[in-house]
Amino acid sequence: ITDAKELLPAVCFVWQIAMIILFGIFIRYNEESDAHWIEHKTSNNISSNIENDFYFRYPSFQDVHVMIFVGFGFLMTFLKRYSFGAVGFNFLIAGFGLQWALLMQGWFHSLDPMDGKIKIGVESMINADFCVASCLIAYGAVLGKVSPVQLMVMTLFGVTLYAVEEYIILSLIHARDAGGSMVIHTFGAYYGLSISWMLYRPNLDQSKHRIGSVYHSDVFAMIGTLFLWMFWPSFNSAISDHGDGQHRAAINTYLSLAATVLTSIAISSLSQKTGKLDMVHIQNATLAGGVAVGTAAEFMLMPYGSLIVGFCCGIISTLGYIYITPFMEKYLKIHDTCGIHNLHAMPGVIGGIVGAITAAAASKGVYGTEGLANTFDFMGKWKDMMPTQQGGHQAAGLCVALCFGIGGGIIVGCILRLPIWGDAPDNSCFDDDIYWENNPPTVEYNNHMRNKAV
Amino acid sequence: ITDAKELLPAVCFVWQIAMIILFGIFIRYNEESDAHWIEHKTSNNISSNIENDFYFRYPSFQDVHVMIFVGFGFLMTFLKRYSFGAVGFNFLIAGFGLQWALLMQGWFHSLDPMDGKIKIGVESMINADFCVASCLIAYGAVLGKVSPVQLMVMTLFGVTLYAVEEYIILSLIHARDAGGSMVIHTFGAYYGLSISWMLYRPNLDQSKHRIGSVYHSDVFAMIGTLFLWMFWPSFNSAISDHGDGQHRAAINTYLSLAATVLTSIAISSLSQKTGKLDMVHIQNATLAGGVAVGTAAEFMLMPYGSLIVGFCCGIISTLGYIYITPFMEKYLKIHDTCGIHNLHAMPGVIGGIVGAITAAAASKGVYGTEGLANTFDFMGKWKDMMPTQQGGHQAAGLCVALCFGIGGGIIVGCILRLPIWGDAPDNSCFDDDIYWENNPPTVEYNNHMRNKAV
């Protein structure tokens, strides 16, 4: 194996070349993005270009894209001296992950049997971003403690596992999961937590003084929080059905998130003797409602149902930050830098359960006959499916996501323990200095000013 | 009454539970977001899912959503030591306000007489965000001087008053106000200014040293400025008519704002002996054109008309920051932290007047017969309305907005003077320390670096 400092360039080059080769062999435009669209349109009696799926989904795609790169990237900038690593490595692994995701998801979902090619379009890009989201969630657990090469390996396996579990949950089990409570959040969070458990550092308190924020790094993190919060309705509605499906998913998510803000703030204040608020809760727990409403967002959850989901998750997530994260670190040897257990794992599981219950309770009275078949995709081989059965399938899907997350994380964690990846020593965690050149100190400018001003 | 430190959690919990109950009783999906859409489509001969209102308005909704949370939130981060409060309390009151707005606006505008339910869709979400905007404008006047509980009370009453004045102006008086110059900005600004007047603190100069920015807090505020500026065309076009209405509103706003930038900068430079620019003007006055073009944005204002509106408002707003804000503080006892009088109140009134004049001057020659009826909604009981009459109605609408803003603000201000709300003492205004736990100092990291670097 090569020297650690040449490992990152080597991985980037080799994997990127592999992507080019595999894309050359497998990936083509689908009929809506190919120049033959004009003929396809005529032969399928499509009356207008506006019927191209691009116009149904592209605005949502761009919102999701912002969540992946600015949302996740900036949410993790809160550490006083790891903002470059947060936003920079997030950028790296998302850039790689989305290419690999197009391939992996393509092989499972959109391989054209006629020519053995994967046909991509706007929905493929959204799905690739979704897949990457699960790896970025996992990054949150190990933020500041792993090298960029370890992150690339995590992403390689994470995307692979994701594509398989997604295929099992959505295609084989026929569970519905529009916003990915199970497929994205539950899987991604337990994947990251298991890796963090395998990589536990008993002497991490040597870097303890860097686990904290400065005033402006907390404001940077709020940029991430808000873009995630604002665009979550697009996330949960991006790949749901055209028409009422997308419309309803956006409304449900909008409402759930609003309720979460109030209960997060309430618990945050209650948890302190002084009644003050904690920025960590505002940055994170306010998002839990978006996670938890993911699966059921396209169902007839009802506006008050969305509020209830958000209400509960704001409480649970904030309590998680106060009680469960310290507990997990102390007794379970799981250090979770960003608290993804509170923001993604628990709300993801709740989202899966809410989805199962809501699906089981669906009726023709509420959905209409066509609406029920449409919403749950009771067509083809599933056309005789009953809502109660669907509820069972949803629960099965949640179990699969959990197993893949925990099992996959343990295996990948073992791989990442090999002493070849160039990770930081225990006293240099959460420190940009070891991966970033010419790291500008804040102090230099201050010294300059000090001579000049006041 | 309970102890101040338990008041915030109590308010959040109780009000959120009230929201859930009221949503359970009143709020349902409308026909475009309900699973029965598929049947509705067939029975109404709607040819394609793309005709769902979601696709006409959702991109604009997301832009408006960004303005509410990132735009208003970050615009107010300019204070050196109140960035958490700016973005955090903005988040809280917007999260509560949008729920309450859905109810209040629903009762007035979209109560279904058949079943007594409010039916919501994408347009309801935009309107709820609009309503919240008026409360966030009001927040700008009292930024740093009130407690979060006071903000919640302000929002509760603000949303209520908004729904009533909106109903009077738009439905009873039949004024048009696509971008809300009157309904949102005039009302919101005078509401906030009246409250600030009632809450005047004679000894506020004890906190004077914190009324100012640091270098990076000004850059954070520019994030807010730019997202407001860029997405204002979406704000003014979000609920205007499908087709040319939305198209024209976006163009007019785009142009007006561009002109404002130049005149704001010109006056800012002229106002200083040195010819230098003031960041406060760039952050705020550059937005005045978007406010002032709000009412007339969907009218045939003509591109040069939009430029003239923007031109004048850039001048007036910047002069307001230079002369009127200090005057109001000194002689009228109205302290206006963000200068909302210059950014929202004056431009809002100008916008109302421009709207009245433009409406009165409308003709069939310019609009076309159908276009005139369509733009001004001269249908049903208003089908014999003349443009000159419409101009009068617009002016009446402006008066209503002013009355509600000033009157409502005085009453709510009195309520907020009760000594039960836990507001900060005069020497702790503009300070995050009293509401935020574990407030990280900037200096800690610098000290760390000082030992290490240079």
Added chain:
Amino acid sequence: ITDAKELLPAVCFVWQIAMIILFGIFIRYNEESDAHWIEHKTSNNISSNIENDFYFRYPSFQDVHVMIFVGFGFLMTFLKRYSFGAVGFNFLIAGFGLQWALLMQGWFHSLDPMDGKIKIGVESMINADFCVASCLIAYGAVLGKVSPVQLMVMTLFGVTLYAVEEYIILSLIHARDAGGSMVIHTFGAYYGLSISWMLYRPNLDQSKHRIGSVYHSDVFAMIGTLFLWMFWPSFNSAISDHGDGQHRAAINTYLSLAATVLTSIAISSLSQKTGKLDMVHIQNATLAGGVAVGTAAEFMLMPYGSLIVGFCCGIISTLGYIYITPFMEKYLKIHDTCGIHNLHAMPGVIGGIVGAITAAAASKGVYGTEGLANTFDFMGKWKDMMPTQQGGHQAAGLCVALCFGIGGGIIVGCILRLPIWGDAPDNSCFDDDIYWENNPPTVEYNNHMRNKAV
């Protein structure tokens, strides 16, 4: 000529008044944004309002708008003491430039022969933003070294030159350039570099200590980077053909940019003995793939072709930062503050070449008969054009962009050397203090905290 400190307000006022007059004479709404749309719709058998071009392009327009104001603005905030100038002057020249661009581009492209008016709509706004982009690129070369009045002059001439070269390239030569690799990036970059060459300051090292970043200014710059990166697919697809054209352009750009991230990071790490990464490369070189895929984005470049383009440009651009920028400064007397030669000039030329090759290689087999004619606009007087000819025309277009950029830049540079523009002395470059009043020091707050905290 007037005193330097009154020059900026004078320019802003006079030019803005000129804009109002010219808009009054020339600019009107087009048929899709005019109130007569409802009649136009009927007479042209347009079935639905959703067919209005607004709904095809407005989401992309808003993304482009964010790139112009937040993307370019924040990308340039990286300097430790020029963040106000970066984001503030960017705001000024974009606000002016877009108005002038609507006029200049209107005279060349959309002058209605019937009434001598320019008819504007959503596509005009996108094109105006595109035109402004070329001037903002040029700003990157001279960042911190010129006065705002010089920037206004640069923009006035830049927009004028742009409109002419765009007309020659797109209309006379009939080259295609959806994402503007040639028209925007090549022209803008060489325009800026030539100006920087003409304005070379031999004693610039007197301001050397300010050419560098502080920790948080680098994080601010990442906001610019990411919004450019994320919304580039919208940039390249904003004005391409409805349907498959926009769809394909977005996919190609998405892929190219992903590949660029990996190779930029690889070269950045390889270039340092320590294997660490350089924030300058992450902020800039990661964007090169979006530039280089601009021309060919709407062609059948194929997904792997996009990856190859991105792969190469990440390498070339990063190497440019390491070797070419210092070389140009030392030997060619061209100081390039932001490194636009690496981010826009070289990738722009590559993009032109890729476009020429891809066009020449186009075939009816790949595009379909109708698709070929549609994609390359082989209609009207160009209906007998062959792809190989088109390749030649593309190459000719690239030459025109280069000539206009270099030639125009030299002439405008000469004008800007006149000693009347109030530019900063050599020892005050890269310093906000000379253009911004009440410049808040970072240190003030720190001193305050120092007494209080720790």
